[in-house]
Amino acid sequence: MAAGVVKFFNATKGFGFIAPSSGEPDVFVHASGIDSPEGVNDGDEVEFEVVTDRRSGRANAVDVRVTNRAPAKPQSAGRVASAKAPGESLGQAAGAVKWFNTTKGFGFIAPDAGGPDVFVHASAVERAGLRDLQDGQRLEFEVLSDPRTGKLSAANLRTQ
Numbered sequence: 001m002a003a004g005v006v007k008f009f010n011a012t013k014g015f016g017f018i019a020p021s022s023g024e025p026d027v028f029v030h031a032s033g034i035d036s037p038e039g040v041n042d043g044d045e046v047e048f049e050v051v052t053d054r055r056s057g058r059a060n061a062v063d064v065r066v067t068n069r070a071p072a073k074p075q076s077a078g079r080v081a082s083a084k085a086p087g088e089s090l091g092q093a094a095g096a097v098k099w100f101n102t103t104k105g106f107g108f109i110a111p112d113a114g115g116p117d118v119f120v121h122a123s124a125v126e127r128a129g130l131r132d133l134q135d136g137q138r139l140e141f142e143v144l145s146d147p148r149t150g151k152l153s154a155a156n157l158r159t160q
Helices: 122-127
Strands: 002-010 015-020 027-030 045-052 059-068 088-101 106-111 118-121 138-145 152-159
Touching (some): 002 027, 027 045, 088 118, 118 122, 118 138, 122 152
Parallel strands (some): 118 152
Antiparallel strands (some): 002 015, 015 027, 045 059, 088 106, 088 138, 106 118
C-alpha cells in the first residue's frame, strides 16, 4: 500500500495524478480506481495500490482511499465554476445504453424521449454501484447540462 497526495484531479475528464509520499514520479489515477464515493479532490491525502498498465507500462493508482480530506478552497470572484460542478439538472429521464466502453471509461445512453444521446462517465456508473453497463441495458437517470458547453451527461443512474 502506497501513500500520497492528490496533485490534480479533473472530475469531468475522470482522471488525475497522485504525488507519492515516497518521492517516486507522479502516478496516474483514473476515476475507476477511486474507492471513495465522494471522489477525490486536489490536496487530499490518499492510500493506494500501484499497478503497471500493460499497454503503456506506466504506473496507475487503484483502490484509492482518502485518508485525510484537504480543506475546501473558496472560489475566486469571477472564476468559472470548477470541473467538479455537476452542471444544471434538466430532470429525470429513461433510456437504453447505446454503448459503453469500460476501458475508455465512458459511453452513451439513447433517451426514450428522443433527442441527443446522453454521455455517461464511468464515475457515474461506479457511484450507482454498478461495475459496467451493457448495450441495451435500461436505465433511469438525471440529465445534467454542462454550463459551458451545453453537452448532456447522465448522473444518479438506476437500473430499470
